[in-house]
Amino acid sequence: MTLSAKKSGVPSTPPVEAEIPKFSLSTLIGKLGTFLGLVFVVILFSVLRKDTFPTFDNFELIMLQTAVVGTAALGMTMIIVSGGIDLSVGSNIALCTVVIALLLSHHMSVPLAALGGIGAGALCGLFISFLITTLKLSPFIVTLGMWGAVRGMAKGIAGDTTVVAPITPLNNLLTTLTPAEHWKLFPPGVWLLLALAVGVSAMLRYTRFGRHIFAIGSNEQTARLCGIPVEKTKLLIYTIGAAFAGVAGLLQFSYLTVGDPTTANGYELQAIAAVVIGGASLNGGQGSILGSVLGALIMTTIGNGCTKMDLPNWVQEIVTGAIIVFAVALDRFRHKTSA
16 A cells, blocks of 8 residues: 555555456357368368369369359348348349340440449349338348349349340459469459458448448447437448349359349358358347358358269258358357357
């Protein structure tokens, strides 16, 4: 006790020691779980199919497949972090491929056709956000309805068939590299995914809009009391998220070279699973772009590995469903350990 404390009769406060973070299994899972899961999957299939799986061409194919799901997962990350959900992503991707193919077949310029496809996706997101914010409907119900409506719209616009488009530079976004181009490492579409991932990650981390997304997902009522424009922010979240589905549709068109109203069936589940496996919470307020991209890599790697093992499609669908259940269970486990 100091002299001044003795005179005043007030006991002195003992010095506060810095608290050393304790190691825990939940901390390790939260930091490295997704990456370790990806490493495990790659090693597993490399051992099971050592002649066909661990090759440059196959890893390039995995990256091509990841580009579409990963780009859709970027927008899905924003939506899930805000406490929402979007079940119409796969249908949105199909609609965008049809719109791009139709615009190109009507001699529209390549940039305008690409923007038209992305804009069609953004308009779907704008309509979804209007129903959610204005009519106060559940995101699950709204996007479930849009899942069927947008798919039907794509089939109607395409005449219930594939739309053939002329060859343009868009077809080169997701084409395999020639041996002389291996120095590029990835096709342009994969680099586009990585660039968008960096941009969205920076937005979520360093901008006011990003902080608002996390705040709404953590506690919407508290965010509203703090002066955050919740309805306006949600409108932007779903519109931008659907625009990323439009970009995924652009990449899917490049991969297919046609507009296909039946493509991307089930991609919404893959995107959701990728985001949750990557560390996001279905309750909102938690998630990362890096984790979502790694989660998308896990999904496509497992699908590719099942194909290399000559497993039928129904087995792959069972595996995909099991992964989704595992992702939800992992989300509950993280909540219990954090609590």
